[in-house]
Amino acid sequence: MIRRPSTKDSIPHPSLRIDPQALGLSEFPREFFRLNTTHVAREIIGAWFARRFQNQWYGARIVETEAYLGSNDAAAHSWRGRRTPRNEPMYMDGGHLYVFFVYGMHHCANVVTRATGVAEAVLLRAAEGPEGAPVKLLSGPGKLCAGIGITVSSTGEDLLSNGDIRLFRCRGKEPEIGITKRIGVDYAGEAAEWPLRFIDRNSPAVSKRNYK
DNA sequence: GACCAGATGTACT
DNA sequence: GTACATCTGGTCT
Numbered sequence: 001m002i003r004r005p006s007t008k009d010s011i012p013h014p015s016l017r018i019d020p021q022a023l024g025l026s027e028f029p030r031e032f033f034r035l036n037t038t039h040v041a042r043e044i045i046g047a048w049f050a051r052r053f054q055n056q057w058y059g060a061r062i063v064e065t066e067a068y069l070g071s072n073d074a075a076a077h078s079w080r081g082r083r084t085p086r087n088e089p090m091y092m093d094g095g096h097l098y099v100f101f102v103y104g105m106h107h108c109a110n111v112v113t114r115a116t117g118v119a120e121a122v123l124l125r126a127a128e129g130p131e132g133a134p135v136k137l138l139s140g141p142g143k144l145c146a147g148i149g150i151t152v153s154s155t156g157e158d159l160l161s162n163g164d165i166r167l168f169r170c171r172g173k174e175p176e177i178g179i180t181k182r183i184g185v186d187y188a189g190e191a192a193e194w195p196l197r198f199i200d201r202n203s204p205a206v207s208k209r210n211y212k
Numbered sequence: 213g214a215c216c217a218g219a220t221g222t223a224c225t
Numbered sequence: 226g227t228a229c230a231t232c233t234g235g236t237c238t
Contacts, residue, residue, distance in 0.1 A: 066231070086222065102222095102230050102231070102232065103230060104221070105218075105220075141231065142232050143232090182231075183232095184230090
């Protein structure tokens with residue numbers, strides 16, 4: 001029997017059950033996602049990434065992101081205007097989801113930014129579940145997708161428009177933002193040094209790499 | 213902290 | 226056909 005990662009969206013971890021209304025979550029406007037990608041990467045620290053599954057919501061608070069700046073960024077899939085079936089969603093309007101499969105076993109979720117035709121995105125690197133969820137459950141981009149149950153079958157979906165995968169803003173205390181270079185992009189030359197990773201300094205789910 | 217195997221889709225020759 | 230990837234978890238120092 002051949003084992004392979006499912007390409008179908010899978011079951012979210014039960015500890016991630018949330019009630020968006022009780023948490024006071026609200027929608028971002030489309031225009032927000034069309035803004036400067038670095039700004040979006042920073043502003044969605046503290047936002048909630050959520051998925052509706054069997055009529056229940058599951059979600060987590062984002063604590064680590066990275067900005068990928070399109071055709072001028074050697075670390076981005078859209079470097080030098082590269083356009084393939086895989087990265088096609090990067091060219092969609094801001095507020096869409098770009099999910100890719102990497103290293104033969106992990107999925108990574110990105111929020112597409114800027115206008116249609118501009119291939120920039122924000123990688124969601126880590127999140128914290130609601131109270132009671134294991135601290136390390138979502139402490140990496142592959143784990144985040146596995147925990148919420150997201151796979152490439154959801155690439156290209158709209159995070160607005162009342163879909164089943166959403167990004168919500170949350171009113172509450174401001175996170176303490178830290179900035180570092182990105183992780184895992186050493187092949188990208190000078191771009192590997194750019195300060196495009198944003199973290200919530202107070203989150204135990206954030207990797208200590210390139211930091212402190 | 214550094215190093216490494218693992219598994220396979222994707223891009224490119 | 227070949228090389229490598231927006232990673233993770235384990236081992237060793």
